[in-house]
Amino acid sequence: MFTSRTRFGAITALALTTAMLATGCASADDAAESTPSAEASSGATPTAGEVDADSTADPEVPVVLVTPTCEEMIGENVVDDFMSIGWTPKAETFYLGNIEVEDGVQCIWADYSGAQSDQLQKFGWAQIADEDAAAGQAALVQEGWVREEAPEGIYITENPETAFAPVDGYGVTYLFTDGIVILSDTKQGLLLIEWPKS
Numbered sequence: 001m002f003t004s005r006t007r008f009g010a011i012t013a014l015a016l017t018t019a020m021l022a023t024g025c026a027s028a029d030d031a032a033e034s035t036p037s038a039e040a041s042s043g044a045t046p047t048a049g050e051v052d053a054d055s056t057a058d059p060e061v062p063v064v065l066v067t068p069t070c071e072e073m074i075g076e077n078v079v080d081d082f083m084s085i086g087w088t089p090k091a092e093t094f095y096l097g098n099i100e101v102e103d104g105v106q107c108i109w110a111d112y113s114g115a116q117s118d119q120l121q122k123f124g125w126a127q128i129a130d131e132d133a134a135a136g137q138a139a140l141v142q143e144g145w146v147r148e149e150a151p152e153g154i155y156i157t158e159n160p161e162t163a164f165a166p167v168d169g170y171g172v173t174y175l176f177t178d179g180i181v182i183l184s185d186t187k188q189g190l191l192l193i194e195w196p197k198s
Helices: 004-024 028-034 038-043 076-085 130-143 190-193
Strands: 088-098 099-110 120-127 147-151 152-156 173-177 180-184
Touching: 004 152, 004 190, 076 088, 088 130, 088 180, 099 130, 120 190, 130 147, 130 173, 173 190, 180 190
Parallel strands: none
Antiparallel strands: 088 099, 099 120, 120 180, 147 152, 152 173, 173 180
16 A cells, blocks of 8 residues: 555656656647737737736736646646546645745645555745745745755755655755745655746
8 A cells, every 4th residue: 555655756756757847748730829919919818827928027026926726836747647537636725834825826736636654745836025035935944944045046944853754855945946835745746846837
């Protein structure tokens, strides 16, 4: 019988492999189709995750992104994999430790059709001001979380000695980049978050 982490590891590995294959198989036709026509560019409405040009004209005005739904936050293939085993998402308030972050969402994917289980996966995404990010990081580190700097940003992760079933030494992990913080219940799980869409 699979444990919750073993089963998640298998799901995550499958999802990551599927996502990489989908990305690697893009053809020249796909690239050509993605080039906007004059007609489309003249009156197109920004889609979710895009920013209206007027909001970026002034460098003093912060860029505001649309908060994703649980299905938008992760790749379509990952959503399909989760749903194929009966998992659905439940949206909750995004928390940075005990601090509520208004411009974000935390999603818990699990099978809610039967008895409560510890088999679940957590993803989160939020916009955050630099000063709030710094304060949140400091508060978590004070509580015993571990801070790691990397080229892609700053990781704040549970102390591996107290984390519940860490994967490769990482339990719940936040990744801070410019104005954004993402969350998963493992560092590996952060790779499945694809918002904003490129």
